[in-house]
């Protein structure tokens with residue numbers, strides 16, 4: 001893994017108009033990076049870019065033509081992209097009855113956005129022998145998110161893609177890391193359903209805390225960036241005692257059902 005010096009580095013953050021992405025953009029700019037700020041929401045992207053002296057390139061991170069434009073514009077502006085943060089994500093909630101178009105959109109934003117970005121990044125990165133891909137996944141990608149099937153499934157997909165990227169290109173200067181927090185106090189968290197909030201509990205981090213944690217983790221050789229340290233132990237239990245893990249998750253689900261329908 002090649003250590004990343006952020007001073008003067010060219011950085012792109014998708015979904016950087018609010019929440020974790022905005023906090024990352026601000027933190028990287030403070031460390032001396034030149035930051036390109038993407039968001040679906042043009043006003044939010046411009047606001048953050050103005051605040052940090054970055055360049056706003058609004059657009060849909062899930063659409064390949066829009067990602068191609070983002071990466072081309074960023075390369076033109078930055079020279080080369082040293083760090084790409086695939087951070088944009090959505091959490092629609094819901095189980096198997098979630099409409100198919102919502103499953104599709106969640107898959108596009110939470111997974112295919114990363115695939116499209118990598119398609120346009122990896123070739124030039126391999127040629128120069130250097131490139132850093134940071135995917136904002138979620139603890140839901142390592143564990144599960146009770147009450148939210150499309151989110152759980154798509155975040156597992158994002159994790160699997162990042163693992164594949166690392167396994168395929170680590171020997172050629174490509175660094176891949178995944179950010180997997182539990183609850184973070186953002187618009188997504190505020191809009192999430194009550195059951196999900198109950199599952200996430202009290203340990204809700206501020207986006208700035210998560211950004212600080214990322215700063216301390218870039219280039220530290222660890223694939224998993226875990227601002228909530230308890231996630232590592234839970235992930236180990238899931239891997240080594242899967243049945244006990246699933247029973248515990250089912251009990252959480254039952255508790256949520258009971259709290260939704262008190263006697």
Ligand SMILES: NC(=O)c1ccc[n+]([C@@H]2O[C@H](COP(=O)([O-])OP(=O)(O)OC[C@H]3O[C@@H](n4cnc5c(N)ncnc54)[C@H](O)[C@@H]3O)[C@@H](O)[C@H]2O)c1
Pocket residue numbers: 014015016017018019020021038039040041044059060061062087088089090091109136137138139180181182183184185186187188189
């Ligand atoms: N908040 C949490 O508790 C939490 C926990 C774990 C992981 N995450 C992940 O963190 C990432 C950021 O979420 P957040 O909590 O900061 O939410 P947020 O809603 O505050 O920010 C997400 C931003 O992404 C933008 N966005 C959505 N779809 C987009 C698209 N297709 N193209 C470009 N921009 C798009 C939104 O406009 C928004 O500004 C997501 O991938 C989310 O799954 C969040």
